[in-house]
Amino acid sequence: MSCGGYIKTWTSWTDLNLGRRFEACEISRRNRGNRHHWEWLDASTCARGKELIPGLLRIMRAMEDDLKLIEEQKKEVEDKLKMVDREKKELEYKVGELGKQKRIGQ
Incomplete structure (x- = not known):
């Protein structure tokens, strides 16, 4: 009805x-x-499916949580790498400037 x-x-x-x-x-x-x-x-769903599916879903959700954590860690590493690259470029510039000053002073 x-x-x-x-x-x-x-x-x-x-x-x-x-x-x-x-x-x-x-x-x-x-x-x-x-x-x-x-x-x-x-x-x-058959009885065996009712036994298996909840466990498989729990495993899948745990794997999804792990993936999120790994993606967050990857982003942190990428951010640190960018920072290190910036610092490297700054140091290379300073070394170049010091080299120029040394040549001028000779």
């Missing part, structure tokens, strides 16, 4: 129905009454 509300497709992120799509009216998302539309679009 439908209430006439706007129907939208959603994805379940619970361990028992991970990745399983369903459609629901906007009202049934807030109130699971009998007059509102709510229906699974995908078949239930």
